Amino acid sequence: MLLKVFSELATGKLTRILLPGLLTTEQQQACLLSSSSRFLDVGSGLGKLVLHMTLATGCFAAGVEIVSNRVKLAVEFRDKLVEKKKVPAWVAQTTSFVAANAATEKGPLLVNGAHATHIYMFSVVFSDHDIGLLAARLNKTDFKVLICALKHRHEKTLFKLTNAFQAVPVEVSMTGGGQHFKMCVFIKLGAH
Numbered sequence: 001m002l003l004k005v006f007s008e009l010a011t012g013k014l015t016r017i018l019l020p021g022l023l024t025t026e027q028q029q030a031c032l033l034s035s036s037s038r039f040l041d042v043g044s045g046l047g048k049l050v051l052h053m054t055l056a057t058g059c060f061a062a063g064v065e066i067v068s069n070r071v072k073l074a075v076e077f078r079d080k081l082v083e084k085k086k087v088p089a090w091v092a093q094t095t096s097f098v099a100a101n102a103a104t105e106k107g108p109l110l111v112n113g114a115h116a117t118h119i120y121m122f123s124v125v126f127s128d129h130d131i132g133l134l135a136a137r138l139n140k141t142d143f144k145v146l147i148c149a150l151k152h153r154h155e156k157t158l159f160k161l162t163n164a165f166q167a168v169p170v171e172v173s174m175t176g177g178g179q180h181f182k183m184c185v186f187i188k189l190g191a192h
């Protein structure tokens with residue numbers, strides 16, 4: 001789903017529907033997750049998305065996760081996949097995982113030493129306090145696309161993101177659990 005959204009933004013398919021003409025062709029193209037992008041999963045759990053994104057595009061991909069044991073498992077899982085030749089050996093070089101609270105640590109919004117260009121966060125599980133701190137941190141970075149799951153109470157905080165606009169609100173219901181939330185895409189207007 002993430003890859004589809006990135007590519008539809010890049011071709012103008014989504015923005016044409018919601019915000020006609022707002023993005024230049026150059027800005028649209030910057031939305032595509034490609035081998036030169038830096039993908040960050042904020043709250044990366046066991047690292048599934050990080051692996052998928054690097055495998056799909058060859059980009060550098062990183063995860064920041066507050067539960068340190070999940071980071072340990074993510075690294076072990078990735079290394080086992082490499083060892084068993086289930087994924088190419090380069091995946092060990094293009095992926096990294098950090099155990100930290102993404103809201104408070106200074107470094108983890110970086111991927112391979114530079115600001116993440118494409119960020120995903122399943123932020124419904126984040127505390128209100130952390131969402132506020134994260135929004136402030138994100139305002140200081142030059143990400144291009146941020147895709148996040150929002151709970152209604154988080155909207156006011158995240159919509160304070162500067163130089164970014166909400167392009168795509170999509171209502172999502174979790175199967176079984178009955179949770180309802182929106183997936184939102186924020187694009188930095190300065191993206192080039």
Ligand SMILES: C[S@@+](CC[C@H](N)C(=O)[O-])C[C@H]1O[C@@H](n2cnc3c(N)ncnc32)[C@H](O)[C@@H]1O
Pocket residue numbers: 041042043044045046047048049064065066067070100101102103122125126127130
């Ligand atoms: C539902 S999981 C998502 C896993 C992964 N993104 C995926 O889609 O496979 C959300 C993760 O966010 C982590 N998390 C919650 N608050 C966080 C914070 N402030 N900093 C970093 N990780 C956090 C949780 O521990 C949990 O592992």
